[in-house]
Amino acid sequence: MCRNIKTLFNFEPPATEDEIYASALQFVRKLxxxxxxxxxxxxxxxxxxxxxxxxxxxxxxxxxxTAPTRDREVEAEKARERSRLRFG
Incomplete structure (x- = not known):
């Protein structure tokens, strides 16, 4: 699947129109x-x-x-940490 398409559900604040459009664009580009x-x-x-x-x-x-909403900054930091572990 497209690695650049990010999860948009259950975040505070909710996904913006720009984020939805960007994910759709990546999906159509891939297809x-x-x-x-x-x-x-x-x-x-x-x-x-x-x-x-x-x-x-x-x-x-x-x-x-029913899950609590996720914080964008916390999720971004988790992604940065995974990247550091993967690529050094």
Whole structure:
């Protein structure tokens, strides 16, 4: 799966529109194999990003959990620590 797509659910503050769009863009790039589509494929590519963004937004709104919300800074520090252990 795309390593650059981050978990967006159950964070305080909630995921922003920019974060949802960025994850949709990464997903469509991965599926299509295009980093930047040609002019012939641009409309289909952009439409797919919009549709995936809409689906992701609907998903995030409809999910429920009893787990406490996660803090973005704490999660970012955990990721930095994993990176330090992995890459030195």
């Amino acid at each position: 299509s194999g295009f980093n930047k589509p040609s002019q012939a494929n641009e409309a289909a590519f952009n439409r797919a990003v919009t549709e995936v963004s809409d689906a992701a937004r609907k998903l995030l709104v409809s999910l429920q959990t």
